[in-house]
Amino acid sequence: MSHPFMRKFEEHPLGVAFEDSNVTAFFGDRRSTPDALSLAFPDFTFIGLKQTHSDIVIASPYEGAQPEGDAHFTKAHRVALTIRTADCVPVLIHDPDSGFIAAIHAGWRGVENEIVRKTGARLQENGTDLKRARAWIGPHIGLESFEVGDDVASKLEARLDAVRGHSDVATAIHPHDASGKKKVDLLSIVRAQLRSIGIESERTTEHAIDTFTSPHHESFRRDRERATRQISFIAFK
Numbered sequence: 620m621s622h623p624f625m626r627k628f629e630e631h632p633l634g635v636a637f638e639d640s641n642v643t644a645f646f647g648d649r650r651s652t653p654d655a656l657s658l659a660f661p662d663f664t665f666i667g668l669k670q671t672h673s674d675i676v677i678a679s680p681y682e683g684a685q686p687e688g689d690a691h692f693t694k695a696h697r698v699a700l701t702i703r704t705a706d707c708v709p710v711l712i713h714d715p716d717s718g719f720i721a722a723i724h725a726g727w728r729g730v731e732n733e734i735v736r737k738t739g740a741r742l743q744e745n746g747t748d749l750k751r752a753r754a755w756i757g758p759h760i761g762l763e764s765f766e767v768g769d770d771v772a773s774k775l776e777a778r779l780d781a782v783r784g785h786s787d788v789a790t791a792i793h794p795h796d797a798s799g800k801k802k803v804d805l806l807s808i809v810r811a812q813l814r815s816i817g818i819e820s821e822r823t824t825e826h827a828i829d830t831f832t833s834p835h836h837e838s839f840r841r842d843r844e845r846a847t848r849q850i851s852f853i854a855f856k
Contacts (some may be wrong), residue, residue: 628826633659634849635826636754640854642720645697645850646709646757646826656699658852663699663854666691670703670724676741678822689729690738692721692745696855705837706765706830708809709757710735711853712818717747720853727767730808731749732773739816749817754824756809757851758836758840761829762793764802765840775803782811 628637631776633655634647647656663778668680668688675688680698691700692712700722708724712719719742725734739749767775772792779791791811794801806827813823820840830836830849839846 628824631659634851637824642713642853643856644713644714644755644853646755648758648833649837649847649849651850653850658850658856660699662856663697663852665699665701665852667701667722671725672726672728672732673727674734674737676734676738678729678741679838689724689725689732689734690721690736690741692742692823693720694720694855696719699852699854701850701852703850704757704759704830705842705848706760706806706844708759709851710809710813711739711755711757711851712742712749712752713754713853714742714749714752714845715745717742717745717746721853722851722853725763725809726806727771727775727803727805730805730812731778733778734815735809735812739813739818742815751822752818753822754807754818755853756812756823756825756827758826758830758833759805759830760838760840761827762802762804762806764829764831765803765805766796766798768800772801772803775808779808783816784807798829806834808837823825824854830842 637644677688677691679691712721749812
């Protein structure tokens with residue numbers, strides 16, 4: 620896809636970044652540690668969540684201990700909403716009409732829990748229709764690398780009916796291969812879930828590097844317990 624703001628994504632020492640006059644959207648690679656990000660973006664206060672593959676959406680900045688959740692949103696400036704991933708899909712949203720930004724962590728459980736659609740619902744409850752919102756989808760495990768059993772495939776298949784009218788997801792779950800597993804295209808499902816909340820494909824940018832095959836990105840499926848996490852964020856300047 621070629622979009623007006625997609626061309627503004629530029630290489631960064633810690634990943635890739637999109638920047639305009641008021642928003643920074645960033646997808647980290649394995650170099651994007653908390654300390655490195657704080658040094659690279661000293662004007663931002665970085666805020667994260669206790670990610671548990673839930674469907675919980677949090678308003679940030681919050682008070683007290685770090686809450687459990689897998690998406691958060693804010694209107695505050697210089698507050699960087701972070702998401703940590705190692706194969707899961709990082710999704711960043713900016714709605715210029717309402718002045719909200721959001722960051723979403725969507726692994727297969729998050730896709731099953733419809734965390735993208737539930738984040739959209741929270742934003743809509745706060746006064747936006749998302750008709751001019753834009754989204755960025757970052758590095759995650761790709762179709763050719765993501766093999767699952769029938770149990771996971773059936774859970775994801777059960778969520779497709781809600782988005783079939785918004786995008787072609789007929790090939791999101793591929794038939795059994797020689798290993799007896801099915802392959803899943805998380806990107807096509809997340810893309811469809813974004814469309815279902817009003818963010819059309821022409822306002823979505825995909826930096827869809829396969830984390831499993833990329834030597835520059837963390838991958839839990841590839842490295843298991845040795846994997847750490849790359850950090851992505853979105854912030855108002």
